[in-house]
Amino acid sequence: MNVRQITLRNFRNYSEFETEFTDKVNVIIGDNAQGKTNLLEAVYFMSAGRSFRAKSDRELISFDSDAAYIRADISAGGREQKLEAYLFRQKRRQLLANDVKLRTAGELCGRLRAVLFCPDDLQMVREGAAVRRRLMDSCLCQLRPRYAAALTENNRLLEHKTRILRDHHEKPSLLYTLDDFDLRLAQTGAELIYYRAAYAALLSEKASKIHREFSGGRENLTLTYKTVKTIPDPRKKPAELLPHLQEHLRDHRRAELETGTCLSGAHKDDLEIDIDGIPARSFASQGQARTAALSVKLAEREIHYDDGGEYPLLLLDDVLSELDMTRQNFVLNKIGEGQVFITCCEDGRLKSRTGGKVLHIDGGRLA
Numbered sequence: 429m430n431v432r433q434i435t436l437r438n439f440r441n442y443s444e445f446e447t448e449f450t451d452k453v454n455v456i457i458g459d460n461a462q463g464k465t466n467l468l469e470a471v472y473f474m475s476a477g478r479s480f481r482a483k484s485d486r487e488l489i490s491f492d493s494d495a496a497y498i499r500a501d502i503s504a505g506g507r508e509q510k511l512e513a514y515l516f517r518q519k520r521r522q523l524l525a526n527d528v529k530l531r532t533a534g535e536l537c538g539r540l541r542a543v544l545f546c547p548d549d550l551q552m553v554r555e556g557a558a559v560r561r562r563l564m565d566s567c568l569c570q571l572r573p574r575y576a577a578a579l580t581e582n583n584r585l586l587e588h589k590t591r592i593l594r595d596h597h598e599k600p601s602l603l604y605t606l607d608d609f610d611l612r613l614a615q616t617g618a619e620l621i622y623y624r625a626a627y628a629a630l631l632s633e634k635a636s637k638i639h640r641e642f643s644g645g646r647e648n649l650t651l652t653y654k655t656v657k658t659i660p661d662p663r664k665k666p667a668e669l670l671p672h673l674q675e676h677l678r679d680h681r682r683a684e685l686e687t688g689t690c691l692s693g694a695h696k697d698d699l700e701i702d703i704d705g706i707p708a709r710s711f712a713s714q715g716q717a718r719t720a721a722l723s724v725k726l727a728e729r730e731i732h733y734d735d736g737g738e739y740p741l742l743l744l745d746d747v748l749s750e751l752d753m754t755r756q757n758f759v760l761n762k763i764g765e766g767q768v769f770i771t772c773c774e775d776g777r778l779k780s781r782t783g784g785k786v787l788h789i790d791g792g793r794l795a
């Protein structure tokens with residue numbers, strides 16, 4: 429699976445841009461703020477139907493434009509495909525695959541798979557649960573289109589429910605709709621939990637193996653999925669999870685009304701990371717935290733490979749420079765096959781170590 433060519437119009441700081449990529453390692457080099465991450469973001473967008481850092485499509489459109497365009501010519505599953513995205517400031521985006529309009533971002537997911545490793549990922553060990561939920565979500569959205577649809581719906585319902593909880597004092601009639609929202613939240617939440625539980629078990633198994641190799645057999649990494657407390661076994665089918673989620677929602681109704689926030693549901697899930705049975709969040713050294721984050725990302729890549737028989741794109745945004753030489757070598761050795769994109773500021777060493785194609789970016793253009 430690879431991106432052969434990308435075309436950008438009015439995307440971030442790229443007004444008109446087109447380039448071909450090699451199906452091996454692409455090293456994107458340039459000074460700060462020249463558009464290296466923007467280019468990676470465009471590639472990622474075509475795999476996930478969303479950016480990994482922008483809150484809305486509008487942020488992706490060049491400051492002085494009303495619309496942006498991304499086109500990726502890809503090769504996947506032995507087929508050449510054309511993926512396009514039209515993003516607008518004032519109206520809904522339009523996504524196309526081989527000239528056919530797609531209704532949702534979920535329909536884009538899966539056509540082009542990518543694993544992103546960016547500086548924020550190095551914090552997955554230390555930060556709050558949101559980072560680790562995003563980790564599960566971004567991979568599952570690509571692996572399972574049904575998951576992407578459930579996640580979009582769950583987020584939409586949460587936004588509505590939050591408004592109800594916040595505004596019901598001024599408008600008590602809003603409370604009549606709360607039961608319906610809770611039911612839909614529990615239904616979509618049950619789907620999310622079902623998929624997350626299976627994914628977390630697989631990720632833990634693979635990441636643990638990589639981490640052990642990485643640490644010279646000394647450390648044991650485990651990932652444990654944590655969800656709504658009333659659920660005895662999250663690996664049961666969604667229909668069996670539903671009543672437990674409803675029970676938890678009922679128990680928290682009063683607290684939700686008092687605090688004006690959604691306290692119950694899959695949006696609180698976590699993926700706990702332990703090293704040798706001790707919570708990494710509080711006790712891991714800097715080196716251990718980095719090794720764990722790397723192991724998790726490399727495990728994610730393997731899961732994609734096992735699922736689809738092809739390596740996903742590996743997007744490494746400015747992370748290699750943050751790793752010491754041993755860890756850089758471990759990553760570069762593990763890459764082996766598949767298309768890779770690496771952004772970095774310095775030239776030279778990476779080029780010779782990866783043997784990759786170098787793209788010099790300067791002010792949103794190829795230098």
Ligand SMILES: Nc1ncnc2c1ncn2[C@@H]1O[C@H](COP(=O)(O)OP(=O)(O)OP(=O)(O)O)[C@@H](O)[C@H]1O
Nearest residue numbers: 440441460461462463464465466487488489490491
């Ligand atoms: N919507 C937009 N329209 C125009 N320019 C934008 C837009 N969004 C971001 N930029 C510009 O893109 C540039 C940043 O690009 P990017 O994040 O890709 O940098 P980078 O080359 O990865 O830099 P660094 O090495 O510092 O991470 C900034 O100068 C920013 O102002």
